[in-house]
Amino acid sequence: MEIITDLKEMQARVQGWRARGLKIVLVPTMGFFHPGHLSLMEYGRTRGDRLVVSLFVNPTQFGPAEDYGRYPRDLERDAALAQKTGVDVLYTPGVDQMYPPGYQTYVTVEKVSQGLCGASRPGHFRGVATVVLKLFHQIQPHNAIFGEKDYQQLAVIRRMVTDLDLPVTIEGRPIVREADGLAMSSRNTYLTPEERAAALCLYRSLKEAQALVAAGERDREKILAGVRKIITETPHTRVDYLALVHPETLEEVDTLKGAACLALAVWLGKTRLIDNTLLRET
Secondary structure: OEEEEHHHHHHHHHHHHHHHOOOEEEEEEOOOHHHHHHOOOOHHOOOEEEEEEOOOOOOOHOOOOOOOOOOOOOHHHHHHHHHHHOOEEOOOHHHHOOOOOOOOOOOOOOOOOOOOOOOOOOOOHHHHHHHHHHHHHHHHHOEEEEEEEOHHHHHHHHHHHHOOOOOOEEEOOOOOOOOOOOOOOOHHHHHHHHHHHHHHHHHHHHHHHHHHHHOOOOEEHHHHHHHHHHHHOOOOOOEEEEEEEEOOOOOOOOOOOEEEEEEEEEEOEEEEEEEEEEEOOO
């Protein structure tokens, strides 16, 4: 496995691969790998001839009061895990490579980035769309793999790819969970033991929603009431949002018809966690 930090070197490597007719797969990450990341890499390994994993903690998707400075980083550990998983190139550009002096061009995906995390984190998806588009230009992947835990992010990227006619196939992969159901996240490392135990209410609330739908419930407010009850009765929690939305447009729905995404964001102490599940009529 190569570790490439230089943009020009990455572009030269890509040009060589494409000249040979090789299919390139990209897994964009911010590092501090857990089994969820590794599952994306393992899947990506099966989708093409060359697998690139980008590792870049992107400052433009963090707000001024957010955790950019303390976001967990361990390049040596991540490199070892990536190599073991069969990655061809670990691409680790610096901030000065991605946003050189005078940088002033950004990408805004209008409607689908509003609401949910977009309401709680103004400017977040502007930063996400910008860095992902830059990575697509730099690496020119045929396929790009993203986790479905960041459901709104995936919707934003799919919309951007469609709207800008980008020649890349976006693939979403299922959430990877701990044995007790907590969605894997690099931010789980922030949790105290008490908060870690309380965080299980997210998964329990999603299961409650699934049970309500299986029992015939279709009304948004009643489904969300069941979810809210479980979360608010759990210590150390504060609800950011709970929403039942169309799986593609992310517009709120009043009644479950066909399928809808139940998305939630909850604070556990000073740590904000997100999770979601797709609810379907049975």
